[in-house]
Amino acid sequence: MSTAPLETRASTVPSEVADRLRSIVGERNCIVESSQLRTYESDGLTSFHAMPGIVVLPASTEEVAQIVRVAREASLPIVPRGAGTGLSGGALPVPGCVLVGMSRMRSILEIDLENGWMRVQPGVINLDVSKRIGAEGYYYAPDPSSQSVCTIGGNVAENSGGAHCLKYGFTVNHVLGARIVLSDGEVVDLGGPVADAPGYDLLGVLVGSEGTLGIVTEVVLRILRKPQATRTFLATFPSTEEAGNAVSAIIAGGIVPAAIEMMDRLAIVAAKAATGVDWPDVGAVLLMDVDGPLAEVEHTSAAAIEMACAAGALEIRRPKDEDERALLWKGRRSAFAAVGRISPNYVVQDGVIPRSKIAEVLGDIETLSRESGLRIANVFHAGDGNLHPLVLYDAKVPGQEKLAEDVAGEILRVCLRFGGSITGEHGVGADKTAFMAEMFNESDLETMNRIRCAFDPQNRFNPGKVFPTPRLCGDRPGIYRPHSAELSGQADRV
Amino acid sequence: MISSRPATENDSVVGVMPKVVCLPDTVDDAASRIAESERTGESLAFIGGGTDLEIGSPPDRLDVVIRTERLDRVIEHAPSDQIITVEAGMTLTRLQSVAGAHGQRLALDPPLADRATIGGIIAANAFGPLRTRYGSVRDLIIGISIIRADGVIARGGGKVVKNVAGFDLPKLMVGSLGTLGMIATATFRLHPLPEASETLLIKNQSASDLRNLMAEMKRMQLEAAALAAITVGPRFDVAVRFEGFRTGVVDQRERLRSLIAVCELLDPVGEQRFWRRHDEIRAAGPMRLKIAALPSAIELVMRDVVPPLRGLLAAGGFIWYPKLGLGFLTGATTADQEIAAAIRKARETLALTIEAAPLGVRKLANSWGEPGAALPLMHAMKQRFDPTRRLSPGRFVGGI
Numbered sequence: 061m062s063t064a065p066l067e068t069r070a071s072t073v074p075s076e077v078a079d080r081l082r083s084i085v086g087e088r089n090c091i092v093e094s095s096q097l098r099t100y101e102s103d104g105l106t107s108f109h110a111m112p113g114i115v116v117l118p119a120s121t122e123e124v125a126q127i128v129r130v131a132r133e134a135s136l137p138i139v140p141r142g143a144g145t146g147l148s149g150g151a152l153p154v155p156g157c158v159l160v161g162m163s164r165m166r167s168i169l170e171i172d173l174e175n176g177w178m179r180v181q182p183g184v185i186n187l188d189v190s191k192r193i194g195a196e197g198y199y200y201a202p203d204p205s206s207q208s209v210c211t212i213g214g215n216v217a218e219n220s221g222g223a224h225c226l227k228y229g230f231t232v233n234h235v236l237g238a239r240i241v242l243s244d245g246e247v248v249d250l251g252g253p254v255a256d257a258p259g260y261d262l263l264g265v266l267v268g269s270e271g272t273l274g275i276v277t278e279v280v281l282r283i284l285r286k287p288q289a290t291r292t293f294l295a296t297f298p299s300t301e302e303a304g305n306a307v308s309a310i311i312a313g314g315i316v317p318a319a320i321e322m323m324d325r326l327a328i329v330a331a332k333a334a335t336g337v338d339w340p341d342v343g344a345v346l347l348m349d350v351d352g353p354l355a356e357v358e359h360t361s362a363a364a365i366e367m368a369c370a371a372g373a374l375e376i377r378r379p380k381d382e383d384e385r386a387l388l389w390k391g392r393r394s395a396f397a398a399v400g401r402i403s404p405n406y407v408v409q410d411g412v413i414p415r416s417k418i419a420e421v422l423g424d425i426e427t428l429s430r431e432s433g434l435r436i437a438n439v440f441h442a443g444d445g446n447l448h449p450l451v452l453y454d455a456k457v458p459g460q461e462k463l464a465e466d467v468a469g470e471i472l473r474v475c476l477r478f479g480g481s482i483t484g485e486h487g488v489g490a491d492k493t494a495f496m497a498e499m500f501n502e503s504d505l506e507t508m509n510r511i512r513c514a515f516d517p518q519n520r521f522n523p524g525k526v527f528p529t530p531r532l533c534g535d536r537p538g539i540y541r542p543h544s545a546e547l548s549g550q551a552d553r554v
Numbered sequence: 555m556i557s558s559r560p561a562t563e564n565d566s567v568v569g570v571m572p573k574v575v576c577l578p579d580t581v582d583d584a585a586s587r588i589a590e591s592e593r594t595g596e597s598l599a600f601i602g603g604g605t606d607l608e609i610g611s612p613p614d615r616l617d618v619v620i621r622t623e624r625l626d627r628v629i630e631h632a633p634s635d636q637i638i639t640v641e642a643g644m645t646l647t648r649l650q651s652v653a654g655a656h657g658q659r660l661a662l663d664p665p666l667a668d669r670a671t672i673g674g675i676i677a678a679n680a681f682g683p684l685r686t687r688y689g690s691v692r693d694l695i696i697g698i699s700i701i702r703a704d705g706v707i708a709r710g711g712g713k714v715v716k717n718v719a720g721f722d723l724p725k726l727m728v729g730s731l732g733t734l735g736m737i738a739t740a741t742f743r744l745h746p747l748p749e750a751s752e753t754l755l756i757k758n759q760s761a762s763d764l765r766n767l768m769a770e771m772k773r774m775q776l777e778a779a780a781l782a783a784i785t786v787g788p789r790f791d792v793a794v795r796f797e798g799f800r801t802g803v804v805d806q807r808e809r810l811r812s813l814i815a816v817c818e819l820l821d822p823v824g825e826q827r828f829w830r831r832h833d834e835i836r837a838a839g840p841m842r843l844k845i846a847a848l849p850s851a852i853e854l855v856m857r858d859v860v861p862p863l864r865g866l867l868a869a870g871g872f873i874w875y876p877k878l879g880l881g882f883l884t885g886a887t888t889a890d891q892e893i894a895a896a897i898r899k900a901r902e903t904l905a906l907t908i909e910a911a912p913l914g915v916r917k918l919a920n921s922w923g924e925p926g927a928a929l930p931l932m933h934a935m936k937q938r939f940d941p942t943r944r945l946s947p948g949r950f951v952g953g954i
Contacts, residue, residue, distance in 0.1 A: 255846055256729075258951045259929070265721055308634060359801045412717055445635075501709075517934075
């Protein structure tokens, strides 16, 4: 992925286009100054940056639709953006694009507790959904670690997970409907509070499409009654091997934990440095939640602790109140940022392996670490095999950043070798497009591209993301005809 | 050489009989037959166990039916990872016995599991009462391979439960009724078999009683694995099934009993009898209507929608899933005109699809009802996947 030069410059969007966009959203919601545009040059994947042509901040579905029509007429690419916390460059601008920021669309529109749903605008912060209904005893299940800042629109784009998706599923399992603006400016509702709308599950395709199919302007979320009880415990182990065995035993015992998280020695050191948790210096910790009806939870937590001990746990800690529980989870949630305390720079990786292969894969990761001389901290959702290795490096050492990226890439190849995936929750974005061709073959990718072409035949939304090579949509699918952009020399078919 | 035979009535799709039936032994055989059909221009439909062949509108044309019954192999079962990959023609019962040998199950329980195949269940988005807790096919499928209209095999998803790489091809195929491609294999997340399961029956409940019961169960944080309400005249028999570890099941059962005095704990024989009755009503015909509404609309449903339709149907019954807001009306009818009129009237209140009906009713009432604003997008999807309209053309929503 190319990065744009950082010299100061004004908007590259033609002034008449900028004027039209300004008339839609208002002067102050239209950003063209290069110093202000720079705020939007990256998302959470800061090693990638590019300058948008213009940033617009709409306040309604109608404004989004108008923006899309103007951008389409001007043949400009459109990149939607939520809070910009994504870690794969999904909200990375395409140089010169119209970047549509959803930060002003942050109203909760409708709540229906009896039927278990809520209608929100995409700029609503994830955690604010649960806060709004918490007092009545309800919550929204998906809980990415960034939930206090990330938005629902971004969650929908990335199909965000979180620690508790082992039991409760991902964003896609909790989105009942969406209103989207299509590439021609049309507004369409997919799904809704009533189940099983006839037709294809386009909503299921939309969630996780990383801003390539449409711009989401309203979302219907499933909301759940809080479980009667939650039990949390932390178990320490001499090494990740015993911890991994404990996870396998618990799962094999028929328990479906709400969350089961693992951190290795280096991640523990970092978490302690950052948050002051008083965890011992051990090879690995497991942090586990079980939730549900009280009697069930008492039974399963006792059983899980017994299994952890049998697998070689050194110590079990049970929080005595909600504050202690929150502190344990803070240690886990802050793990990525905490690594900043022990290394000037690091790459956050996101890969998935079959759960039973944890020990073997960690062995391979350790080999990569030894061979490269770079330290790797491991934090992961052990229950579903979602690894987050953090490759530590120092950008001041020439060549080390590149080496760290290469090592992170090799970790994905390890995941693929074990039958896993190149991303469990962070998305492909701009970061992993090349790896898509290692996970899927040409027919698979060409088939996925048909989905994209059905939604956005001109490849207007977030071009350059997800797919390894630029792909066009023939006007007559199945029969090859040169695209007009190819004939005019604007694009090549790779 | 792929074996084939002349078609019979049993190979009909929504009443339309093909010319020939193919029975491929392998996915590759199926793919080459489909590629051949691309050259010859033959129209196709795919049949698994044939349990949901009445869903949709009659296809505009149908030359060849490909039956998946010989594609019935387990490709991979990794018990410790709780995943299974099977070919599309495997029956649900067979999959459950493979998983069950390791204390696991696929948490899906549509009727006629001994005939219904995995491919058919995906294509028809079939479900049963367990959907209450575990969701539907879309929530359990994690990977798929399909044969496209041009015979090309393509995969989506994978074999790990957590995976966001690429577009969600598995979900696109759920409920697509074979109009985008043939489902060849599928990978699912499995769940542990519960240690204990109990069903409580609450008889003679009105629609508003049912609504209150749901609210009370929610208030008490009771978590049922399955909920189903079956009408007896204008009132319901409501079944609540708890599953899990024994201590938890017993505790939930006792708390429900403290809530509602008339609650009857079914013995294993009674439990089996109840759920068999449920399955029989679900599978009854020749008329089957699916209705969808918000769960809170049940009083309206029972006042305005169900009585006029029930009055025209013999045998069968009405099953409502109170947490899902979905219900099925089944039975036999000879009053085509009247029932078609009642269907149109019901559609003024809620979404109703005809999942099975005599041809006479089909001619008078559209199977799908009003397609929504997303119809052009669905047409575009069909156009991209099946540009020459050979896969059950006309069977799907809005003439797709």
